[in-house]
Amino acid sequence: xxxxxxxxxxxxxxxxxxxxxxxxxxxxxxxxxxxxxxxxxxxxxxxxxxxxxxxxxxxxxxxxxxxxxxxxxxxxxxxxxxxxxxxxxxxxxxxxxxxxxxxxxxxxxxxxxxxxxxxxxxxxxxxxxxxxxxxxxxxxxxxxxxxxxxxxxxxxxxxxxxxxxxxxxxxxxxxxxxxxxxxxxxxxxxxxxxxxxxxxxxxxx
Amino acid sequence: xxxxxxxxxxxxxxxxxxxxxxxxxxxxxxxxxxxxxxxxxxxxxxxxxxxxxxxxxxxxxxxxxxxxxxxxxxxxxxxxxxxxxxxxxxxxxxxxxxxxxxxxxxxxxxxxxxxxxxxxxxxxxxxxxxxxxxxxxxxxxxxxxxxxxxxxxxxxxxxxxxxxxxxxxxxxxxxxxxxxxxxxxxxxxxxxxxxxxxxxxxxxx
DNA sequence: TATTATACATTCATTGGTGTATGTAAAGAG
DNA sequence: CTCTTTACATACACCAATGAATGTATAATA
Numbered sequence: 195x196x197x198x199x200x201x202x203x204x205x206x207x208x209x210x211x212x213x214x215x216x217x218x219x220x221x222x223x224x225x226x227x228x229x230x231x232x233x234x235x236x237x238x239x240x241x242x243x244x245x246x247x248x249x250x251x252x253x254x255x256x257x258x259x260x261x262x263x264x265x266x267x268x269x270x271x272x273x274x275x276x277x278x279x280x281x282x283x284x285x286x287x288x289x290x291x292x293x294x295x296x297x298x299x300x301x302x303x304x305x306x307x308x309x310x311x312x313x314x315x316x317x318x319x320x321x322x323x324x325x326x327x328x329x330x331x332x333x334x335x336x337x338x339x340x341x342x343x344x345x346x347x348x349x350x351x352x353x354x355x356x357x358x359x360x361x362x363x364x365x366x367x368x369x370x371x372x373x374x375x376x377x378x379x380x381x382x383x384x385x386x387x388x389x390x391x392x393x394x395x396x397x398x399x
Numbered sequence: 400x401x402x403x404x405x406x407x408x409x410x411x412x413x414x415x416x417x418x419x420x421x422x423x424x425x426x427x428x429x430x431x432x433x434x435x436x437x438x439x440x441x442x443x444x445x446x447x448x449x450x451x452x453x454x455x456x457x458x459x460x461x462x463x464x465x466x467x468x469x470x471x472x473x474x475x476x477x478x479x480x481x482x483x484x485x486x487x488x489x490x491x492x493x494x495x496x497x498x499x500x501x502x503x504x505x506x507x508x509x510x511x512x513x514x515x516x517x518x519x520x521x522x523x524x525x526x527x528x529x530x531x532x533x534x535x536x537x538x539x540x541x542x543x544x545x546x547x548x549x550x551x552x553x554x555x556x557x558x559x560x561x562x563x564x565x566x567x568x569x570x571x572x573x574x575x576x577x578x579x580x581x582x583x584x585x586x587x588x589x590x591x592x593x594x595x596x597x598x599x600x601x602x603x604x
Numbered sequence: 605t606a607t608t609a610t611a612c613a614t615t616c617a618t619t620g621g622t623g624t625a626t627g628t629a630a631a632g633a634g
Numbered sequence: 635c636t637c638t639t640t641a642c643a644t645a646c647a648c649c650a651a652t653g654a655a656t657g658t659a660t661a662a663t664a
Binding site: 225312349353 | 572
């Protein structure tokens with residue numbers, strides 16, 4: 195076998211990750227063999243084992259290529275003025291939903307992580323990332339809702355923490371629902387409309 | 400081997416299902432061998448293959464022993480007067496959350512189905528049940544929200560369909576969040592509080 | 605230019621899991 | 635009281651998948 199240049203090696207690495215996405219999506223993570231992934235990528239298992247230690251590491255690398263929805267929200271919030279906390283939160287939500295609607299890779303990877311992956315043993319590491327990120331997002335949005343409450347912008351029926359939890363749950367549910375694309379609802383259309391109405395209902399009347 | 404009486408056979412069947420729950424929860428569905436389940440149940444693989452054709456069938460039987468949250472909601476709604484549609488929907492939501500909080504088996508099975516199971520090939524059948532059930536629930540709640548709108552009880556910012564989708568998404572997210580019990584929020588306390596505030600915000604001001 | 609490290613392909617040994625076939629002792633039917 | 639069926643246990647054959655070992659041609663390096 196002719197040795198590849200560094201660029202070409204990087205290409206095959208990404209080809210393997212692309213193949214992993216495709217096969218993981220089609221057959222589920224634990225039901226796919228590294229042989230299948232290698233075949234899909236047009237290489238042998240040797241190449242896979244060269245670039246990745248084992249399947250969990252490959253899976254994690256695949257996941258790392260995309261930003262998770264909650265990471266999108268955190269990033270968006272960091273770039274926000276934060277003078278109007280409710281508007282900022284709403285924008286970060288709709289932004290995350292729109293990214294899901296646009297980016298097919300993101301949808302596919304999130305779909306793998308939510309519906310085609312078992313969170314035990316090795317895979318728990320992958321879950322930790324999402325959990326930690328959701329945790330930070332929850333804390334941050336609770337802070338923003340607190341500020342909104344201080345500014346007398348949050349409807350009194352909502353506790354800041356309740357609003358934060360509900361927002362996160364709503365986003366999670368919208369994303370899950372959007373992934374069941376068969377006659378489900380779309381991210382941009384239905385999802386954003388729900389977020390809009392929801393944030394309207396959070397405001398003082 | 401001494402042959403068991405019918406009652407005893409039924410006992411071992413349930414012992415196998417109990418063992419399946421335990422091991423599926425601990426190791427994930429596709430990473431557990433029927434040998435592990437048999438050992439946990441105190442029998443051999445012969446007993447497992449006698450009662451169940453293969454792993455997917457065993458898994459489906461395990462899932463069939465509990466009502467899924469959305470099935471709880473549908474059942475609760477069927478027993479409701481339906482003169483106050485918003486109240487009825489709210490009650491069915493809180494009822495489902497309370498059942499999740501109380502019933503450990505239900506939590507464990509739902510946790511398996513949401514976090515420890517890959518939905519491909521054989522397992523798609525199990526998912527279909529939940530999908531179909533969510534579909535019916537969505538249609539029914541949209542109808543109830545329509546009625547609420549006709550009665551001028553639904554805040555005008557919500558379309559009946561949007562309200563139905565948001566309610567379902569919120570429930571899905573609350574259930575998922577409740578399953579991540581590590582410093583997450585509880586079903587009864589936080590979950591119900593969110594549902595209460597949410598349904599308050601759906602009403603006309 | 606000689607040498608070394610790289611980027612794989614190929615081969616191999618091992619194993620864990622599956623499905624089936626067979627054994628068997630007691631339960632239940634007549 | 636037999637005869638059949640039940641409810642398993644045991645044994646067997648058979649992959650499919652893994653991980654490591656080895657081979658190898660070429661980039662990179664000095």
